[in-house]
Amino acid sequence: xxxxxxxxxxxxxxxxFVLALVAAACGGSDPADESAEETTDDAAxxxxxxxxxxxxxxxxxxxxxxxxxxxxxxxxxSGLKMEANFPGIDFSxxxxxxxxxxxxxxxxxxxxxGADLVIGTTFYxxxxxxxxxENPDTYFLTWAGFEDQPNVGHFTQATExxxxxxxxxxxxxxxxxIIGYPVGFPFEEVNRALNAFTLGAKEVNPDVEVRAVxxxxxxxxAIEQQAAExxxxxxxxxxxxxxxxxxxxxxxxxxxxxxxxxxxDWSDFEPEAWASSFLIDWSTYYIQxxxxxxxxxxxxxxxxxxxxxxxxxxxxxxPAVTDETLALIDERKQGIIDGTFDMFEGPIYDNQGNLVIAxxxxxxxADRNACCQWLVEGIVGEIPSS
Amino acid sequence: MNDTVLVLSIAxxxxxxxxxxxxxxxxxxxxxxxxxxxxxxGMMLVGAxxxxxxxxxxxxxxxxxxxxxxxxxxxALVHAVLAVTLRVDQTVSGLSxxxxxxxxxxxxxxxxxxxxxxxPNGVEVDPLLPAALRDLPAIGPIFFGxxxxxxxxxxxxxxxxxxxxxxxxxLSLRAVGEDPAAADAAGISVVQMRYLATAIGGLGAGIxxxxxxxxxxxxxxxxxxxxxGWIAVALVILSGWRPWLALVGALAFGGLNxxxxxxxxxxxxxxxxxxxxxxxxxxxxVVSIVSGNPARARKLAAPxxxxxxxxxxxx
Numbered sequence: 001x002x003x004x005x006x007x008x009x010x011x012x013x014x015x016x017f018v019l020a021l022v023a024a025a026c027g028g029s030d031p032a033d034e035s036a037e038e039t040t041d042d043a044a045x046x047x048x049x050x051x052x053x054x055x056x057x058x059x060x061x062x063x064x065x066x067x068x069x070x071x072x073x074x075x076x077x078s079g080l081k082m083e084a085n086f087p088g089i090d091f092s093x094x095x096x097x098x099x100x101x102x103x104x105x106x107x108x109x110x111x112x113x114g115a116d117l118v119i120g121t122t123f124y125x126x127x128x129x130x131x132x133x134e135n136p137d138t139y140f141l142t143w144a145g146f147e148d149q150p151n152v153g154h155f156t157q158a159t160e161x162x163x164x165x166x167x168x169x170x171x172x173x174x175x176x177x178i179i180g181y182p183v184g185f186p187f188e189e190v191n192r193a194l195n196a197f198t199l200g201a202k203e204v205n206p207d208v209e210v211r212a213v214x215x216x217x218x219x220x221x222a223i224e225q226q227a228a229e230x231x232x233x234x235x236x237x238x239x240x241x242x243x244x245x246x247x248x249x250x251x252x253x254x255x256x257x258x259x260x261x262x263x264x265d266w267s268d269f270e271p272e273a274w275a276s277s278f279l280i281d282w283s284t285y286y287i288q289x290x291x292x293x294x295x296x297x298x299x300x301x302x303x304x305x306x307x308x309x310x311x312x313x314x315x316x317x318x319p320a321v322t323d324e325t326l327a328l329i330d331e332r333k334q335g336i337i338d339g340t341f342d343m344f345e346g347p348i349y350d351n352q353g354n355l356v357i358a359x360x361x362x363x364x365x366a367d368r369n370a371c372c373q374w375l376v377e378g379i380v381g382e383i384p385s386s
Numbered sequence: 387m388n389d390t391v392l393v394l395s396i397a398x399x400x401x402x403x404x405x406x407x408x409x410x411x412x413x414x415x416x417x418x419x420x421x422x423x424x425x426x427x428g429m430m431l432v433g434a435x436x437x438x439x440x441x442x443x444x445x446x447x448x449x450x451x452x453x454x455x456x457x458x459x460x461x462a463l464v465h466a467v468l469a470v471t472l473r474v475d476q477t478v479s480g481l482s483x484x485x486x487x488x489x490x491x492x493x494x495x496x497x498x499x500x501x502x503x504x505x506p507n508g509v510e511v512d513p514l515l516p517a518a519l520r521d522l523p524a525i526g527p528i529f530f531g532x533x534x535x536x537x538x539x540x541x542x543x544x545x546x547x548x549x550x551x552x553x554x555x556x557l558s559l560r561a562v563g564e565d566p567a568a569a570d571a572a573g574i575s576v577v578q579m580r581y582l583a584t585a586i587g588g589l590g591a592g593i594x595x596x597x598x599x600x601x602x603x604x605x606x607x608x609x610x611x612x613x614x615g616w617i618a619v620a621l622v623i624l625s626g627w628r629p630w631l632a633l634v635g636a637l638a639f640g641g642l643n644x645x646x647x648x649x650x651x652x653x654x655x656x657x658x659x660x661x662x663x664x665x666x667x668x669x670x671x672v673v674s675i676v677s678g679n680p681a682r683a684r685k686l687a688a689p690x691x692x693x694x695x696x697x698x699x700x701x
Contacts, residue, residue: 211651213647219607
């Protein structure tokens with residue numbers, strides 16, 4: 001009797017467990033399928049021009065969630081803009097593809113699915129290099145990178161054009177003269193943006209100190225929260241972050257400070273704490289590339305674009321930003337577009353006291369991609385050696 | 387580093403310690419009944435996402451913590467079924483729980499329209515005590531500036547110590563964890579007690595996860611807990627299964643939390659990865675020291691029947 005009861009309860013328990021596993025497994029695959037479906041519907045809106053691009057397939061490979069509200073959301077938004085521009089084009093995306101073997105597999109899968117163009121949103125170049133070499137009829141675009149292949153294009157944004165304006169906002173808002181700047185990983189593009197930001201802040205507030213902390217992650221809300229707390233504890237009343245979460249806004253709202261975003265309009269999230277954010281619009285580039293591929297005029301190599309190229313835009317400014325600040329920003333933006341303003345005009349010293357750009361010199365726009373291995377005067381923090 | 391930075395860092399550490407503390411106390415009670423549940427990280431994640439959702443729906447901190455706790459309990463019961471009833475290897479079942487919890491929380495976070503990703507935090511978490519006390523220099527931010535859950539953590543430490551050491555229910559629980567056969571012979575239901583203790587572990591982890599998201603991080607992201615559940619597991623070992631020592635350990639680990647950045651800001655270069663490693667190094671050290679000394683080993687050792695399935699027939 002006792003035995004009988006035991007085995008019944010065991011059976012029930014195993015069934016429960018299997019059900020739980022099945023539920024979890026189904027859960028994992030659902031959102032990706034849904035989102036891939038969704039995108040094809042949107043294309044219908046642009047069906048006016050008569051041209052039909054239904055035999056052209058674009059697959060976008062995102063390194064995080066499409067809903068991360070940051071980097072990948074920006075890419076997807078630009079991809080959807082591109083989709084709307086080409087009636088009937090077959091555009092889909094996959095999410096959460098880490099660089100390394102998963103990325104190689106994803107690139108191969110996209111080629112096998114018949115993609116004409118595969119767009120990678122992060123530093124995937126080493127993961128796709130073999131796939132691109134073996135599939136010369138498919139085109140690949142990948143963020144950053146440098147490897148020269150006939151069917152591969154690299155693209156990087158001139159973050160500094162946006163970051164200088166964010167710096168002006170931060171420099172004019174801070175009362176403690178301490179601005180926190182959590183950094184993901186130390187490399188040229190990031191250092192360049194940090195330098196531009198600091199130069200902008202110092203234009204309006206020469207006493208400002210930008211405190212950089214290195215997170216060693218692009219996206220990790222728990223780590224970001226710790227960094228935000230540490231910066232606020234050290235006196236920062238404005239935090240400008242990179243790709244990352246809304247944690248910074250939460251912490252700054254709590255402390256009565258301001259937050260400067262990165263590539264996303266989060267002005268609704270903590271409206272009082274919101275100051276500004278530059279935005280990136282990749283769609284200009286994506287559209288150009290699709291047109292070039294269809295016309296048979298694809299040019300491999302590195303593309304670099306900023307304000308003048310229409311890649312950099314701005315989210316609405318927060319309520320605390322004054323008209324005076326906005327006027328200066330407009331002036332600087334126009335100056336960059338006209339070529340009359342150059343943020344990297346010497347003399348510029350690094351934070352070790354070395355002259356890095358001499359008087360009368362600058363870094364040419366085309367060479368900026370390779371800058372910087374130094375941090376400008378006014379930044380408290382050092383580029384970690386590893 | 388001036389005084390203010392130090393004071394504010396201690397205050398931040400106390401808040402950061404709270405989710406670790408809840409999860410660790412829960413796991414201590416689970417372990418004391420002889421069940422090892424390594425799935426704390428998974429239970430915290432599910433507690434966090436469900437708590438966040440409930441907080442957004444109701445705007446209430448209590449509801450967020452209750453919903454998160456309940457979600458933790460449900461997941462813990464899966465482990466109880468496997469570990470207690472089916473007597474599968476508890477390490478395997480616990481590790482599976484981490485994976486299932488991680489996947490389930492991501493699924494819950496992305497399902498629904500709009501999803502919870504990038505949803506604002508619907509819960510206002512206010513300090514408990516009046517501003518007059520909070521504004522006192524130094525001791526204000528450290529002792530009086532916190533929300534109700536931080537103080538509740540201390541109550542839970544006192545309560546769980548009392549439960550384990552001073553009540554007959556606590557004695558039964560410990561008996562089941564030390565010698566289930568003897569407890570069984572004395573008329574204690576081993577299965578019932580272990581289910582209950584495992585559920586309490588889930589409750590603690592779920593509440594810890596919910597507190598982490600609504601009071602500290604304020605936004606949902608996949609893998610939000612980022613290893614806090616594992617720190618709680620290390621802490622349980624480190625504390626020798628004693629709530630008071632878990633409180634001390636949680637404060638220490640809470641302090642490590644933002645310390646890497648505070649040191650970076652003070653121009654002291656200690657890699658943050660090194661600091662992240664410290665809880666586990668500490669656990670190793672304590673385990674080595676304890677097992678090397680019989681007197682200490684008796685005092686701070688694991689429950690004798692920990693992770694051993696009990697079967698009346700095999701006795």
